[in-house]
Amino acid sequence: MHDVAPDRGNHLICYCSDCQTAANVLGYQDTLDNWGGTTVFQTIPRNVEFERGQRYLACLRLSPKGMLRWYAGCCNAPLFNVLPNSRIAMTGLNMARIAESDQAAFGPLAGVYSAKGAKNPPPDLKDRGIPKAFALVFWRAVKAQLRGDSAAPFFDANGQPVVTPRVLTLEERKAARPGRGPISR
Numbered sequence: 001m002h003d004v005a006p007d008r009g010n011h012l013i014c015y016c017s018d019c020q021t022a023a024n025v026l027g028y029q030d031t032l033d034n035w036g037g038t039t040v041f042q043t044i045p046r047n048v049e050f051e052r053g054q055r056y057l058a059c060l061r062l063s064p065k066g067m068l069r070w071y072a073g074c075c076n077a078p079l080f081n082v083l084p085n086s087r088i089a090m091t092g093l094n095m096a097r098i099a100e101s102d103q104a105a106f107g108p109l110a111g112v113y114s115a116k117g118a119k120n121p122p123p124d125l126k127d128r129g130i131p132k133a134f135a136l137v138f139w140r141a142v143k144a145q146l147r148g149d150s151a152a153p154f155f156d157a158n159g160q161p162v163v164t165p166r167v168l169t170l171e172e173r174k175a176a177r178p179g180r181g182p183i184s185r
Contacts, residue, residue: 009041009093022060053072057163062173070154089151
C-alpha cells in the first residue's frame with residue numbers, strides 16, 4: 001500500500017463468519033484476534049501496488065458469487081478482500097501481518113462489524129461506526145469511478161480477476177465455518 005493515512009480508508013475489525021471461514025480455509029486462524037476478528041483497512045485499489053511477488057497472487061471465493069479474497073499462493077497468507085464487481089473500487093487490506101508499530105499510520109480503529117459473530121467476546125464488544133464507514137467507502141468508490149481509476153491490480157482490462165478464483169464447494173465451506181473447527185491463537 002502507498003499513501004497510507006487515516007483519511008485514505010477505514011480501519012475496521014470484522015467478526016463475520018465469512019472472514020473466519022476464509023481464515024480457516026487458508027490455515028491462518030492466527031490472523032484472527034482472540035474473539036475471531038479480522039482487522040482490515042478499507043481503501044481503493046488505486047492505493048495498492050505490488051512491487052514484487054505478484055506471480056504468487058491467488059484468489060479464494062467462499063461461494064460462486066462471493067467476495068474475492070486475495071492471498072499469497074506460496075504460503076496462503078491472506079492479503080486483500082475485494083468485491084467481485086470491478087466497477088466498485090473497494091479493497092480491504094488484511095492487517096494481520098502489519099507490525100503493531102506501523103498500524104498507527106492507518107489511524108485508530110473506526111468501527112466494529114458483526115460483533116455478534118465474535119467468539120466469547122467481552123460484554124462491551126458491540127457493532128459501532130459501520131454506517132459512517134460504509135458511507136465513506138461508498139464515497140471513495142464513487143470518486144474513484146468518476147476519476148476513471150482502474151480496479152488494477154485485482155482485475156484485468158475486461159473486468160475479470162487477474163487470477164482465476166478457487167471457489168469452495170458447499171461442503172468445503174460448511175466444513176470451514178466457525179464452530180466446526182477451533183478458532184485459536
